[in-house]
Amino acid sequence: MKDHSWDGARTDAHRLGTRIAAAPQTVPLHLAAGRILAADLVTAYPMPHCATSAMDGYAVNGPGPWQLLRAQAGNPGAGENLVLAPSEATAVVTGSLVPEGTTAILRVEHSRLEGGLLHGDRQLRLGADIRPAGTEAAKGELLARAGMTLRAGVIATAAVSGHDELLVAATPSVHLVFTGDEVIAVGHPAPGQVRDGFSPVLPQVVAALGGTVGSAVRIGDSLEATVAAIDSASARAANIIVTTGGTGFSDRDFVRAAVREVGGTEVVPSIAMRPGHPSMLSRLPGNRLLVALPGNPLAALMAVATLLDPMLRGATGREPARLRTAICAADFAPLPGRTRLVPARWIPGSAGPDALAPAEHVSPAMLRGLAAADAILVVGPDGASAGAPVSYLRLPW
Numbered sequence: 001m002k003d004h005s006w007d008g009a010r011t012d013a014h015r016l017g018t019r020i021a022a023a024p025q026t027v028p029l030h031l032a033a034g035r036i037l038a039a040d041l042v043t044a045y046p047m048p049h050c051a052t053s054a055m056d057g058y059a060v061n062g063p064g065p066w067q068l069l070r071a072q073a074g075n076p077g078a079g080e081n082l083v084l085a086p087s088e089a090t091a092v093v094t095g096s097l098v099p100e101g102t103t104a105i106l107r108v109e110h111s112r113l114e115g116g117l118l119h120g121d122r123q124l125r126l127g128a129d130i131r132p133a134g135t136e137a138a139k140g141e142l143l144a145r146a147g148m149t150l151r152a153g154v155i156a157t158a159a160v161s162g163h164d165e166l167l168v169a170a171t172p173s174v175h176l177v178f179t180g181d182e183v184i185a186v187g188h189p190a191p192g193q194v195r196d197g198f199s200p201v202l203p204q205v206v207a208a209l210g211g212t213v214g215s216a217v218r219i220g221d222s223l224e225a226t227v228a229a230i231d232s233a234s235a236r237a238a239n240i241i242v243t244t245g246g247t248g249f250s251d252r253d254f255v256r257a258a259v260r261e262v263g264g265t266e267v268v269p270s271i272a273m274r275p276g277h278p279s280m281l282s283r284l285p286g287n288r289l290l291v292a293l294p295g296n297p298l299a300a301l302m303a304v305a306t307l308l309d310p311m312l313r314g315a316t317g318r319e320p321a322r323l324r325t326a327i328c329a330a331d332f333a334p335l336p337g338r339t340r341l342v343p344a345r346w347i348p349g350s351a352g353p354d355a356l357a358p359a360e361h362v363s364p365a366m367l368r369g370l371a372a373a374d375a376i377l378v379v380g381p382d383g384a385s386a387g388a389p390v391s392y393l394r395l396p397w
């Protein structure tokens, strides 16, 4: 069995993810939050679509004083039929349509009414406090690119640029299988037992990565139970199966044998990474994929970042997460052939930029370091040096 390189595992996970992508769907704006935009968002009309007043006051034509056509602004659309001749003015509010002939807006606090005439206390620049049509965007201008996760800012922009619904990527469904006779879901573990760290977080992690957990099952360590769990009706209905634990080669590890039993093929049998070496990715019959996360908790979450994140990105029309570069705050000795993923924290730079320092408590079976982490250092086989650039991933969840 040959290990995949860390980069190769990410690339293969992404490539296989693209193969399970379903057709995009249309959703109304109020259901778009958290979904992934499947087509570039462009304006349906210029923004703003007509010239409007930026202030409460008066639309005026030329220098004052002015004859007031209307002393009350009324409906912001009321300027529609008005035409201002030179030395005429009409009341407006913020957002009012600017009547034809307007040269500037006189703010109410800069005005006074005397003998039926409107006076200003200053010279008005041509166009002052008028928001011309199209200043934010021309019709058809790009507002957001396909592949972005929809949040408040973009959804609100979509609404004001004339959209009632958005095209979004179909959400891949995930079936979770938690293995381990010794794993308990509540309370304090007896000696030989462990508390399950995965079931409370994996649904949220999957959602943050762009998928949804449709079903989950907890099983003991046996081949029959593992085969049943990855071949059940729920498992067959999912696009992706994620298992936890049982990736090893002991007589109590059954994930690999179960994959073979149901006719699956290992595409990434193991990864030259630490932690997470026994992480595995398989194809299953029925155009399904299986990601096997190791039982050690930190290893499992680093496998999520390495396999599940790229896979869900591929399945939802996105590129793999970009490797970023930061200053490393510690030395890492070379580790031939292995990529290390290390939970890390930002350390404020005294003069220069912030640096990333490895968190404490980052052994494969520990989670405390990840709990305190801001990012994941990606240290290649050659190691890294304090003060030198190092690659990192943003926490994907």
Ligand SMILES: Nc1nc2c(c(=O)[nH]1)N[C@H]1C(S)=C(S)[C@@H](COP(=O)(O)OP(=O)(O)OC[C@H]3O[C@@H](n4cnc5c(N)ncnc54)[C@H](O)[C@@H]3O)O[C@H]1N2
Residues within 6 Å of the ligand: 178, 179, 180, 182, 183, 194, 195, 196, 197, 198, 199, 244, 245, 246, 247, 248, 249, 253, 275, 276, 277, 278, 293, 294, 295, 296, 297, 299, 364
């Ligand atoms: N002889 C070898 N032993 C091991 C090797 C090796 O290369 N040779 N690799 C080690 C590595 S690396 C890892 S990672 C683990 C992989 O283990 P498995 O995926 O088979 O997982 P389990 O054996 O089922 O469990 C390992 C460990 O994790 C605990 N666990 C399981 N599920 C949970 C859960 N939901 N929440 C918290 N902790 C969990 C489990 O109790 C075990 O302690 O193998 C090494 N061994």
Ligand code: MOO
Residues within 6 Å of the ligand: 273, 274, 275, 276, 277, 278, 294, 296, 298, 299, 364, 365
């Ligand atoms: O994946 Mo294991 O020790 O590398 O936790």
